[in-house]
Amino acid sequence: xxxxxxKEFEVNEETSxxxxxxxxxxxxAAIGSxxxxxxxxxxxxxxxxxxxxxxxxDILNANGGTLDAAGALxxxxxxxxxxxxxxxxxTERHTVLLHFEWAAGSKAANHIFFVLVKNILKVxxxx
Numbered sequence: 001x002x003x004x005x006x007k008e009f010e011v012n013e014e015t016s017x018x019x020x021x022x023x024x025x026x027x028x029a030a031i032g033s034x035x036x037x038x039x040x041x042x043x044x045x046x047x048x049x050x051x052x053x054x055x056x057x058d059i060l061n062a063n064g065g066t067l068d069a070a071g072a073l074x075x076x077x078x079x080x081x082x083x084x085x086x087x088x089x090x091t092e093r094h095t096v097l098l099h100f101e102w103a104a105g106s107k108a109a110n111h112i113f114f115v116l117v118k119n120i121l122k123v124x125x126x127x
Contacts, residue, residue: 008113009113009116010116010117010118011082011116011117012082012117012118013083013084013117013118014080014082014084014120015082016076016078016082017077017082018075018076019074019075019077020072020074021072021073021111022073023067023071023100024071025107026107031102032067032070033061033067033069035103036067036100036101037060037101037104037105038099038105039060039073039098039100040057040059040098040100041057041059041065041096041097041098042097042099043081043094043095043096043097043115044094044095045086045095046092046093051083052080052083054081056099064076073098082094082115090118091116092119093114093115093116093117094115094117096113096114096115097111098110098111
């Protein structure tokens with residue numbers, strides 16, 4: 001199993017962002033929406049605090065996620081997904097876990113990547 005995608009990217013606090021990847025099975029063949037039975041996304045900070053309720057959230061063509069027949073997965077992060085939880089840091093590293101299952105649930109894989117959220121001072125104070 002592999003995912004072809006960046007391992008880390010930066011985004012400004014409370015800003016939308018898009019993550020794209022290609023899902024592949026253990027042989028390197030792309031696995032698309034017809035073969036995948038589940039895609040779940042979890043986002044947490046270094047302390048393990050879940051960000052914006054994203055805890056094993058279903059993103060298989062739902063909740064900001066899309067997966068096409070060729071295995072192209074896209075997730076659109078909302079501004080609330082990229083919030084700073086610890087205001088005293090310049091950059092907050094969020095860990096993102098993608099879990100997906102295929103072959104009627106008999107096969108599964110996990111992929112981790114990181115979102116570096118840049119703390120933009122006073123964002124929360126803008127009316």
